[in-house]
Amino acid sequence: MSDNLREALRQKALAEIALLDTPPEREFDVLAKLAQRVLGTGMSSITLIAPERQWFKARCGPLAPQTTRAQAFCPVVVETEAPLTVADARLDPRFAESPFVTGAPNIRYYAGVPVRIQQPDGDRVAIGTLCVLDARPRDPTPNDLEVLEELACVAEALIEARAVALRAAKVAEEHRLAVERLERERRQFKQAERMADMGSYRYDIEKKSTAWSDGVFAIHERPVSGGVPSTGLINHFPEPDRTAFVDAVMRTLDTGEPFEMDADFVTAKGNARRVRCSCEIELSKGKPVALIGLIQDITERHGLEQRLRHQARTDDLTQLANRAEFHRVLDARLREARAANDDVAVLLIDLDGFKGVNDVLGHAAGDAVLRHVADRLRASCDDGCLPARLGGDEFAVVMSADLDRVGVDRKVRRLLHDLEIVAGEHGHIARVTGTIGIAWSSAAAQDRDVLLRQADAALYAAKRTRKGTAQTFQIGTDHRQAG
Template sequence: MGAERRMSDDQQEALRQKALAEIALLDTPPEREFDALAKLAQRMLGTGMSSITLIAPERQWFKARCGPLAPQTPRDGAFCPVVVETGAPLVVADARLDPRFAGSPFVTGAPNIRFYAGVPVRVQRPGGDPVTVGTLCVLDARPREPTPIDLEVLEGLACLAEALIESRSVALRAAEAAEEHRRTAERLERERRQFKQAERMADMGSYRYDIEKRSTEWSDGVFAIHERPVAAGVPGEDILHYFPEPDRTAFVAAVMRTLETGEPFELDADFVTAKGNARRVRCSCEIELAKGKPVALIGLIQDITERHRLEQRLRHLARTDDLTQLANRVEFHRVLDARLRDARAADGDVAVLLIDLDGFKGVNDALGHAAGDAVLRRVADRLRASCNAGSFPARLGGDEFAVVLPADVDGVGVDRTVQRLLHDLEIVMEGPGHIARVTGTIGIAWSSMAGQDRDRLLRQADAALYVAKRTRKGTAATYRIDADDRQAG
């Protein structure tokens, strides 16, 4: 948000509307995945209304909504535009007491909003900071005091909305190629099934532990999560055994903190049911007081297995190139930044290889795009096989690849790896009446020469790559600093 804050209001608004247009989501038909997210927010926070809102120049439009909300409303006097304009969460406990909204037609008339809590929904634009285009919010006709957990829940669901929007945008960009469209459709269908599972993710139960009697009571929902019959009663054995380590220790430590400080907690943990089935659960706990003294621990346990799996899958999709299953450009930058931080802390050095395929266009032209895809997959396999343990290969896009080498690899090790790669990246493809040859040209740069700066390091590797190409394709060159800091050799 730093760059966005430096812009004028008009520039910020123009950037937001451009980002909104790019994702092509405004005025689209209802979609099950977005409806599931809005419904989940309403259920988890217990409000009468919820929405996923996009902010257009003169209106706010609801991609998904629950409760008595119109499909769209004017922007003036609404709550969500404040979240979008500030880029920060907004909580209004009682709108009639808030001078910003007391006169709003949405407060004085239908749907008679009193409580509002909303968080930003952002999209990532190539080469820029995330841009806020809408909100995920919950509303109610009664005032209420939100808890810190409420905002955490909304922010977590907003991350899912952002991932879903990004996944949808990827699908739109890929729609021109029939084969890519097929793969995208399959991926979206998998995600639809996962979101359908998330709709049924209301598995929850309550418990109460009597401190004096040292006895525990469970609701039926807790028995269901444990996969134990209600008639069998709460197990006499140590119920903490359902939590494997290290989560068991973390849970016990959280309970002890609550007993000592009186502060409630919430945590996510791995869980194994009585039938041996692995689950992911969310646990909350707080003190029950009687006449000012602690008498019990009370809380909730919720099966969040499907949501956790969904988050892991979306995280994988956001970081992985679909064709090669290598890391994508975003994930490569994230890992490279982490390696550079480690190098700065240890006064070390990191080597980066930029790889460009020579002759790849000829494969597509002579043998077709299916053969070109086969080459890219084969290159990915050889990068994985040829690089040292600890190396991190990625596909940056098109026929461009990159590798971050381990910090303990010296110049001799880099040379050995590069020579192996130059050999392994020589690929010959044969087809009816045609033979095509692909090689790899490599540019090498060291982080110490780039001041541990990622952008500068990649520019230097790119400069070395083109020196190698001018010399002879299928070779490698290392960046060398001259007086102008612009040469490689």
Template sequence: MSDNQREALRQNALAEIALLDTPPEREFDILAKLAQRMLGTGMSSITLIAPERQWFKARCGPMAPETARAQAFCPVVVETEAPLTVADARLDPRFAESPFVTGSPYIRYYAGVPLRVRRPDSGHVTIGTLCVLDERPREPTSTDLEVLEELACVAEALIEARAVALRAAKAAEEHRRAVERLERERRQFKQAERMADMGSYRYDIEKQFTLWSDGVFAIHERPVSAGVPNGEIMNYFPEPDRSIFVAAVRRTLDTGEPFEMDGDFITAKGNARRVRYSCEIELAKGKPVALIGLIQDITERHGLEQRLRHLACTDDLTQLANRAEFHRVLDGRLHEARAADDDVAVLLIDLDGFKGVNDVLGHAAGDAVLRGVADRLRAFCDDGCLPARLGGDEFAVVMPAGLDRVGLDRKVRRLLHELEIVMHGHGHIARVTGTIGIAWSSAAAQNRDVLLRQADAALYAAKRTRKGTAQTYQAGADHRMAG
């Protein structure tokens, strides 16, 4: 990667976290003060490096809010991506003529470490520094950089948390807008219902007779001329929602408490929908005479909620379960295994040669490999299996309980063969294989963390032996080949 490309990557990462030119924040100010106090210097800063300037997110001492980037100390740390100490800047040819040395703030001593942010497509990217400065020369101690690096870890965590919060706020705003749109449509529908009696019903308790507005007929996909199908209304609700609805109506009749519920719904034309039903008692002279309420088609909103849930537990590139969903399912399987005194196997899969695909053929080819691996894992998995992408080129599979070791070894051998992928492009060929680590929950006392550590140990034992193979974890690091 060229210097220009690295600089563009840094500036993109800096723009994504939206930290540049933001107001002071107490947490960052505290970190700068801690660095100053712990190292006993006159100045300190948390510095972000923009294209033409360095801007201080936090600063202590006689420092301007920002300065030119040229001949400054912190850009050197960012460009080299390495810590820097300068005992006496007047004696260092890189900085002796710097206006920050010859003029205010008359820097003599400098110590700085990189601040990095994590990007899913390019790993960690250096965007700035945590540094201390002083007007007097001093010899760096062995702990100066260690202290700064520890504080930089905290600063990076703050930046990451802030970035996560920004992404969450953006997602929440998008969700809020979607909810507002749906709520606006609901209010508009209710206004129309009040004007034209649309989407409302009334059930006469004594006569056991129901009246619908035109909107209810539309939801049921029945013509108004066909009349209300009294005696058959519950047939539009499939089980178990039908029984839930009937029980809710009885509870309302017994207690007088209204209810709202969402349920599946089958129209007269056989179309599946999702509806929201509200119900309350109509009183006459203090006695219940009818049940009244609204029925609302919420299929679109329900679909949106389902899609949001899907997005929350799915890896976007491969459409496999993501790490959070993998952990959730694995925890459930381990809970069941404890109750049934059963055994569950976990496969950890690491792709060999994947970096070469990205380097030689490009990230598009790398993405194609990851999608291909996901397709092979889906084909490999029977009922009860859960394939997942944990991140990067790391995959995992939760196997169903009750599968014996012989059967698993046979399946793993087939999977190893399926994971051999050859990619062509631009006159180059790249080969990818998969290495697999296997662990059983009984050996891990049904503990998820222990189980994954054991699978990871087996994986790297297999890699040390021969890539493209599988090993099963056994106590004492006596790993057995599975293929």
């Protein structure tokens, strides 16, 4: 390894133990004094070698707290990573001109050994020295270095113990911060749960036990102190959503794919709710150990969506389906008819005399007539029929697929009777009837536009014949089949 790389490694190791520029510590001071006393020198130190200076962690005698690194003795020990003895520095060409020799503290004798620390890869790197110094020359003895090396082992142990304590303190602080962060995140999650009407759950597959967050207890309308009931989540879903939830969970266990679904829900107090559930697998060492998920109360949102959907599909005045909803349902019925090779009937209804109601009795009376017509359409239509207001005084009905031509004819005759309405106010009377055009999807090749054109053609053929009657569209005829 090059000298530059070795030096970089030393400085990195020195920085990691965070010993440089620390306050005095009794253990290091005692060790320096012991070296001084045992070897009988005027000075001693435990020295750390920084890039541009040498700093004394402990020192005895007339030594400054730190000095420049240039022309000093200890850096040579660290750079060579070998012990060094100098009997008389004035006679050693390496140090004879050193300011530490020619001036204070007037060093003549020096003996120093490396102080090393072990790296994670097992390598030991020198970061400083344990040394003794004296202002008088003396002949080194083998005992000098032997004592210093034994004391250096103690210094290394002190540094390692300090480093371990430092790392432990760092780990403890990181743990404390992690605990604080988790607690902060827990509080934030609980706040988010409350704001979003949401909770989380975890089902332990092996233990067959479930844990709920506070938000899940709130959605269930159960006290947290009561604990998770043995019935868990599933029994709060009414059918068919209970089966759908169980099937979704089983698919997640089989495939590992998460799911999300909306479902009806009944709380412990019997209150109906709408909830959104999500679920996914928790793995440990590649093995499923738990199901984790969220449950959110979306009752208010669901209700709003339902109201908006109803408004988008409903005529405001009559509360019948509007034109868009009529087309949507008719398209669905036609798809079913194509698949089953079946036939669907459509009625187009136009009110006769309605303009007179508005002209004679006013628009409020006209609106009342339209609502009255809607009521009679609803009363005449069973579950399989869909009555709708297309606009103005135009109405339509998609008939039930269960009705054959005889059944439709019976319905039409009843409607013609029900749509005879007499409106009167302030001595004025107006009479309203309904004219009906009928078309069957088989004659229109199950095409919506063609079907409606045929029903419209039958309607106006009936009007030309006699208002207040009905006709069925038949290809190649003049559409004069009266109802």
